[in-house]
C-alpha cells in the first residue's frame with residue numbers, strides 16, 4: 001500500500017539584515033507550500049537573517065531580531081498544520097551557532113546546529129559560528145522568554161537529533177555538510193531517516209552546479225531516501241550570487257528542480273513521493289549490513305502524520321514522475337547570473353540605472369550585453385505579471401504606477417547609459433561598433449571626444465616641469481609612453497562618474513539619484529595587472545570581473561543569436577586593443593602583445609595558481625609536462641617567470657579592484673576570495689633558481705623528461 005507524502009522546498013531571495021523582508025518571503029513560501037498540500041517545508045540556510053551577514057553575525061542584535069521574526073512566524077496561525085524547517089542564527093551557552101528550527105503547529109520540536117561549517121573559498125563561517133562538531137549529541141536549550149510565552153515551552157532539544165513522526169523520520173543536513181567526506185546523511189540513512197532536508201547558502205560559480213547535483217543524486221543513489229534541497233537565491237549584499245536551484249530527489253532520481261536564475265523572490269517546488277519507494281529501495285543487503293554498526297540518533301517524537309491515512313486510497317493524490325536534471329550552458333550562466341545580480345543590486349540600492357564607458361572592445365561590450373540580458377529578464381517577468389518586478393522597474397526607471405516596459409530596449413533606454421570617450425588614438429571602427437551596439441540594445445548613448453581634457457593635463461605638466469613626455473613610437477621612453485596612456489585611461493574614470501551623476505538630470509529626472517558606474521576588467525587582466533589603477537576599472541560594481549576573456553568571447557558569440565544582436569559579430573572579429581597609443585603604419589597596439597602572454601595562457605596560469613595552489617616552481621614543473629615538446633623547457637620557464645613577475649608587481653591593484661560578481665574558481669579577488677600579500681618580491685629568486693636549474697639540467701641531458709633526472 002503506498003504512503004504518499006507531499007514535500008516542499010524553496011529558493012528565497014533573502015537580503016542580509018532585511019529581517020522583515022526575509023520574514024515575509026518565508027511566510028509567502030509557507031503559504032505556497034500549504035496551497036500545494038505539502039506537509040513539510042524546508043527553507044534556505046540562515047533565511048531569517050539572510051546568509052551573507054558576515055561580521056553582523058557577531059552582533060547580538062542579529063540574534064535578537066532573528067528570534068523576533070521567528071516568533072512572529074510561529075504566532076501566525078496560517079503557518080500551522082505543516083512541519084517547518086527554518087534557518088536562523090542562535091546563541092546557546094554564549095556561543096553562536098548556525099541553526100535550523102523544526103517546528104509544528106507553533107511548537108518547537110528541535111533546534112539543529114550546523115555540525116561542519118563552511119570555511120574555504122568565499123566562506124568564513126568559523127569566524128562567526130562555533131561548529132557543533134559532535135554528531136548525535138543533544139543538549140537542552142532554554143528558550144528566550146519571548147518564545148516561552150508563545151510556545152508554552154521552556155526548554156527544547158538542541159543538537160544533532162532527528163524527528164520521528166507517526167509515519168516517517170526526518171533529519172537535517174546543512175549545506176557544507178553534504179560536501180564533507182563523512183556527510184551526516186550517511187549515518188542518518190543507515191539509522192532509518194527517510195527524509196533528509198538540506199538548507200543551503202550556496203553561491204554560483206561557472207560550471208559548478210553539477211558538483212552539487214552529483215553529490216545529491218549520488219547520496220540518495222547510495223543510501224536511498226528523499227533529499228530536499230533548499231538554497232538562497234540572488235544578491236544578498238555582496239559579490240556572491242546564490243543560485244537557488246531547489247531540488248527534490250528520491251533514490252537518485254530527480255523529481256523536481258527549481259530555477260537557477262530568476263527574478264522571482266519566492267520560488268517553491270513540491271513533489272509527491274511514496275515513502276514505500278524508499279523502504280523497498282533500501283531493502284538491499286549492504287544497507288542492512290552497515291546499519292548494524294551505525295550510530296543511533298536521538299529521536300524527537302512528534303505525534304503528527306505527514307502522509308494521509310494510507311488505509312483510505314485517494315485517487316487524487318498522484319506521485320510525481322522523475323525528470324532529467326537541467327543544466328545551463330556556461331554562456332547562459334554568464335548571461336543570466338550576473339544579470340540577476342545586477343537587478344538585485346540596482347533595485348536594492350535604489351539606483352536609477354547603470355552607466356558604462358563603452359569602448360568598442362569585448363569587455364565593455366559583454367558588460368553591456370549582460371545589462372541588456374537583465375532588461376530582457378525584467379521585461380519578461382513584468383509581462384508575466386510579477387508585481388514585485390513591476391514595482392521595482394517603475395522605481396528604477398522613475399516611471400509612474402501603471403507603466404510596464406514592453407521591450408528590453410524600452411527599459412534599456414530608461415535605465416542604461418553607454419558612453420564612447422574617444423581620443424586621437426581611437427579608431428573609427430571602435431567608435432562605430434559602440435554606436436551600433438548602443439542603437440541595437442536601446443541604451444542612451446553619448447559619443448564624445450576628450451582630447452581637450454587630456455591635452456589640458458599634459459600641458460599643465462609641461463608648464464610645471466618644463467618637460468614634455470612623448471609616445472614611444474615618436475621616440476619617447478617606456479615611462480613616458482605608459483604615463484601618456486594612463487592619463488587617458490584615468491581621465492575616462494573621472495568623466496564616467498561625472499556623466500553618471502548628471503545624465504539623469506540632463507534627461508529631466510530631477511528627483512532621482514545618479515547612475516551606478518559599471519567596470520569591465522575581466523579576471524585575466526586583473527590577475528596579470530594589465531590595467532591602469534584608478535581608470536575605468538575603478539567603478540561601482542563589475543559584472544565580469546570574475547569571468548575569463550575566453551569565456552567572454554564565447555558568451556558574445558552565443559549572444560549573437562540568443563539576443564538577436566548581429567552587431568556582436570564585429571566585436572568577436574576585432575583584435576583586443578587599448579587604443580591608447582597612436583596608430584602608425586607600422587604599429588597598432590594589441591593586448592596580448594602588450595601583456596607578453598595570451599589570454600589562454602593566463603587562464604592556465606590563473607587556474608594553477610589558485611585552484612591547484614601552485615607556486616612558481618610547481619607551476620613550472622606541471623607545465624613542463626603539459627607543454628613539452630611544443631615548447632622548450634627554457635621557453636616554459638620564461639613564460640612562468642614572466643607571469644609571476646607581473647602578478648607580483650601588480651598585485652597592489654587588487655586591493656582597490658571594483659567589487660565583482662564572483663564567477664570563477666581562479667578569481668584573484670583580494671577582498672574576499674584570494675587573500676594574498678600585496679607587497680611581494682616579483683623576482684621569486686629562490687623559485688627562479690630552482691626553475692633555472694631544471695632547465696639547465698634538461699638542456700644538458702638534451703631531454704624534456706623529468707623522470708630521467710633529479711633536482712635538489
Ligand SMILES: Nc1ncnc2c1ncn2[C@@H]1O[C@H](COP(=O)(O)OP(=O)(O)OC[C@H]2O[C@@H]([n+]3cccc(C(=O)O)c3)[C@H](O)[C@@H]2O)[C@@H](O)[C@H]1O
Nearest residue numbers: 482485486489529530531532533577578580594652678679
Ligand atoms: N607595490 C606597490 N604598492 C602600491 N602601489 C603601487 C606599487 N607599485 C606601484 N604602485 C602604484 O601603481 C602605479 C602604477 O600603476 P598604474 O598607474 O596602473 O600603471 P602601470 O601598471 O605601470 O601601467 C598600466 C598598465 O596597464 C596597461 N594598460 C594601460 C591602459 C589600458 C590598458 C588596457 O587594458 O587596455 C592597459 C599598460 O600597458 C600597463 O601595463 C604607480 O604609479 C604607483 O602609484
Ligand SMILES: Nc1ncnc2c1ncn2[C@@H]1O[C@H](COP(=O)(O)OP(=O)(O)OP(=O)(O)O)[C@@H](O)[C@H]1O
Nearest residue numbers: 357358359361362363364419420421422520536578
Ligand atoms: N574609447 C573608449 N570609450 C569609452 N570607454 C573606454 C574607451 N576605452 C576604454 N574604455 C573603458 O575603459 C575600460 C578599459 O579599457 P581597455 O582599453 O583596457 O579595454 P579592455 O579592458 O580591453 O576592454 P574593452 O574590451 O571593453 O575595450 C574599457 O572596458 C572601457 O570601459
Ligand SMILES: NC(=O)CC[C@H](N)C(=O)O
Nearest residue numbers: 118175176179201202203
Ligand atoms: N553555506 C555553505 O555551507 C556552502 C558551502 C559549499 N561548499 C557550497 O559552495 O555550496
